[in-house]
Amino acid sequence: MKCDRKAWKFVENCEYRLFQRPDDAIYRGFDKQTEYDFSIDGHFISNFQPLDKEDVKLITRDVVRLYQYTEPMRNTLLDFVKPTDNFKYCVSSSCPRLIANPAYKPDESATKQPAKKLSAFMRYHKTKEGEIPQFLPSNNVRYLQRRPDMLTPMETYLTYQSIRLFRKLKSNDPVHVPVDAVLSGRRNNPPQVTKTGMKLRPLSVFAPLHYFEYPELMMEYITSMTGASPSMTSAGSEGALTKGPFNSLPAVVDLNNSLLGMILCGYRGFVSSANYCGPKYKIAHDISLLIPEVWSRMRPFEQDPLFLIENGYLEKCPDVEYKGKTLDGSRLGYRITDKFCTHFLGDVFAIPKSVMPEDFLKPELQNSEVYADSYDFITSSDREITKVYIEDKTVEGAIPPLKALIYIMATGSYNGMTRTSKEFREMFTYENVVNSEWYKERLVMRQKVELKHLRKELDYLKKFKEEKPSMLVKKVNKNIDEVEKEIKYVASDDYINDIFGSLGTDTYCYNNW
Numbered sequence: 001m002k003c004d005r006k007a008w009k010f011v012e013n014c015e016y017r018l019f020q021r022p023d024d025a026i027y028r029g030f031d032k033q034t035e036y037d038f039s040i041d042g043h044f045i046s047n048f049q050p051l052d053k054e055d056v057k058l059i060t061r062d063v064v065r066l067y068q069y070t071e072p073m074r075n076t077l078l079d080f081v082k083p084t085d086n087f088k089y090c091v092s093s094s095c096p097r098l099i100a101n102p103a104y105k106p107d108e109s110a111t112k113q114p115a116k117k118l119s120a121f122m123r124y125h126k127t128k129e130g131e132i133p134q135f136l137p138s139n140n141v142r143y144l145q146r147r148p149d150m151l152t153p154m155e156t157y158l159t160y161q162s163i164r165l166f167r168k169l170k171s172n173d174p175v176h177v178p179v180d181a182v183l184s185g186r187r188n189n190p191p192q193v194t195k196t197g198m199k200l201r202p203l204s205v206f207a208p209l210h211y212f213e214y215p216e217l218m219m220e221y222i223t224s225m226t227g228a229s230p231s232m233t234s235a236g237s238e239g240a241l242t243k244g245p246f247n248s249l250p251a252v253v254d255l256n257n258s259l260l261g262m263i264l265c266g267y268r269g270f271v272s273s274a275n276y277c278g279p280k281y282k283i284a285h286d287i288s289l290l291i292p293e294v295w296s297r298m299r300p301f302e303q304d305p306l307f308l309i310e311n312g313y314l315e316k317c318p319d320v321e322y323k324g325k326t327l328d329g330s331r332l333g334y335r336i337t338d339k340f341c342t343h344f345l346g347d348v349f350a351i352p353k354s355v356m357p358e359d360f361l362k363p364e365l366q367n368s369e370v371y372a373d374s375y376d377f378i379t380s381s382d383r384e385i386t387k388v389y390i391e392d393k394t395v396e397g398a399i400p401p402l403k404a405l406i407y408i409m410a411t412g413s414y415n416g417m418t419r420t421s422k423e424f425r426e427m428f429t430y431e432n433v434v435n436s437e438w439y440k441e442r443l444v445m446r447q448k449v450e451l452k453h454l455r456k457e458l459d460y461l462k463k464f465k466e467e468k469p470s471m472l473v474k475k476v477n478k479n480i481d482e483v484e485k486e487i488k489y490v491a492s493d494d495y496i497n498d499i500f501g502s503l504g505t506d507t508y509c510y511n512n513w
Contacts, residue, residue, distance in 0.1 A: 006430070007501045008178035009266045015143035020293035022283070025093040025141070025171070028068035039072035044144040047097045047394050049137075051091040054123040056081050059092065069094075098124050098135035105132070128211045159397050181295055181303060182267045185288040189227035201226045204279045204374040207334060207361050208270050208287045209340075211305045211314055212333035214428040215405055215419060216267035218259055220330070222409065223385050225378065229274050229301065250394040252402070253506050259402055260503055263433050269303050278363030279370045290348070297347045304332070305336060311338040322366050322372040330420070331379065332437030334362065385408040397508030400438055434501070442504030449505050457484045491498050 012290055024029040030348040051059075056077050060066055065075060073093055077091035078089045098120045118126070120135050127133040150154040160175050180477065191202040201225055203225060212220060246255070262269060274288040301307055308314040315337050317329035338353070338361060345352035359365040386409040389395040395406050406423055426432055461483060465476045489495055 005266050008176075009261055009265050009267070010176065010178050013147070015147065016150070017146055020143050020145045022093065022421045023139075023145065025138075026096065028065065029070055031093065032070050033071035033145075034143075034326060035070045039076040040091045040146075042146050045091055046142040047138045047140050048091040048093075048119055048143075049097045051095060051121060052119060053081060054468055055119055056090060056092075058125065059095075065485065084119065095121070096139070096141050098136055101133055101136045103132055104134045106134075110255040112253075112343065120160055124268055128486050147443060148384065154327055179267070180261065182269055183219070183291055183295060184269065184271045185274055186225070186271050187227035187274045188276040191373070200228045201377045202370045202374045204276060204370050205363055205375060205378065206271075206273045207317075207335035207363060208273050208277055208356060209285075209291055209336045210317075210333045211308070211335075212269045212271060214262065214269070214401075215425060215426075216331060216333050217262070218255065218402060218405055219270075219382060219409060220269075220271060222255060222259060222389075222406065223381050225376070226298065247508065252394045252397045252398060253390060253509055254492060256397070256399045256401055256506055256508075257426075257503055260399065260433070263428065263430055264501055264503070266430070268303075270305075277360055278325040278366040281360050293348060294344050298344060302344075308340070309334060311339075313337060313343065318364075320368070320371065320375075322368055325372070327372060327375045331352060331375075345400075382409045387452070397506075398434070402435075438507075439504070441507050443502075444497055444504075445489060445507045446499060446502070446505040447495055449510065450495075451487065454483055454487045454490060493502060 004300055011120075020034070020037075022031050022034040025034040029035070038045070049055075060077055066077070069077070076090065077092060079085055080087060082240055123131055124135045126136075163175050163177065164171075164173070167175075178419070187202065188203045188206055190204055192200050228499065261267070270291075272288045272291040273283065274285050276282055277287065295303065305314060313336065314334040317332035317335055319329045321325040338356075338358065341352050341356045341361070345355060349355050364371045386406045389398070389406050392412055398406060404414040404417060404427060405419075406426070408417070408419050412418065414424070458480065461476055461480050467474060468476070
């Protein structure tokens with residue numbers, strides 16, 4: 001395999017189940033993967049209505065709509081209503097959990113009449129036209145999917161064998177699959193009002209795909225703004241409520257590793273849109289799914305942002321004037337052009353220009369007022385969020401380029417530098433990073449941590465040798481020799497030279513936590 005990078009990133013999925021939100025499964029036959037997953041055992045399903053026998057009979061009697069399901073989902077429902085099936089409940093991919101409708105007011109005269117007790121599902125589906133239903137379907141469906149690569153091991157095996165054959169590797173050679181591109185995603189939204197009456201500001205300045213240089217990319221990562229979604233309990237609360245409790249380290253540690261990994265490996269940061277492009281075009285997840293498809297068809301040199309800029313496939317986001325105020329386009333990086341769509345989307349669409357019209361690629365043309373409000377929302381969020389890093393003093397744990405960026409985002413400058421200063425932007429170059437003292441300290445810290453671990457292992461082996469029967473002494477002696485040899489190597493300058501180009505270890509973690 002040809003390696004044209006200084007370093008590569010490898011990832012390994014430690015999960016057995018994948019978090020899924022199948023919003024489009026309400027359309028029967030549309031989400032084939034979800035319908036298949038619901039037809040087999042082993043999934044955790046949340047916010048889908050538990051259906052009893054009578055509920056499912058109502059579904060199966062509607063033959064036309066029943067056959068809109070894919071075969072696995074249809075057979076699951078038909079099997080459930082058979083007398084031989086002993087299960088009490090099942091779920092359908094098109095039936096979200098029904099929740100109480102706050103607008104519903106019961107008819108007091110109707111409650112006095114004796115009636116057969118109906119399930120929530122039956123009452124919802126028997127609602128007459130124009131009548132306010134007692135229940136409404138949830139917008140927040142979820143399930144944990146068994147990993148497809150583990151569920152179908154033969155397909156996984158064939159995939160790796162194909163890679164092995166393509167690379168002309170021997171049967172006992174390892175197959176390494178590094179990360180080849182970093183394509184982040186962001187959710188956007190127009191101005192809207194939630195069901196609880198909360199007004200949400202727009203996030204409508206982004207085209208389908210943006211390229212960000214490192215400072216602006218890290219601004220995206222630091223602020224981590226997300227557009228409105230069905231799972232939000234209030235503006236911006238989703239990430240804080242669901243992700244924060246699972247990471248006990250300060251956020252600055254992850255930001256350090258993220259930036260350093262991008263610089264050392266030479267990855268470039270692209271961000272694709274989901275939900276909306278501007279306030280006018282609703283796209284759900286179509287673009288965030290389309291971009292990887294397009295990327296996989298592009299040759300390596302075509303994925304290089306310098307090539308894309310030089311050849312007119314990417315353009316700088318322009319400054320926009322609104323009511324006498326200039327909105328600095330450099331905060332939004334570069335965006336794809338009509339030429340990009342014509343050239344690269346032609347591998348996917350017959351008429352690519354019809355997919356992304358001009359105002360789709362240039363959201364400022366859709367609504368200048370919403371565009372300006374969105375831009376103000378972003379810049380004010382940049383300030384407010386970075387002020388927290390300064391107030392809680394975790395900014396002191398940021399590597400120098402990141403620390404400078406946080407102060408610039410919060411206050412506009414750092415040691416006389418602004419975001420456009422040449423001196424500041426040079427802090428993000430590979431040469432500046434690997435030749436810096438702070439990077440060398442990370443390598444030395446990695447050496448210290450590794451030595452501490454090895455010496456602990458050595459002490460354990462020596463203690464084990466003293467306490468266990470003599471018949472194990474020979475094997476333990478061999479292990480002790482190997483660990484002592486490894487300690488000697490790790491303590492040498494050769495080890496530092498060998499790990500040069502890696503992340504090292506964050507000194508902030510070990511010095512302060």
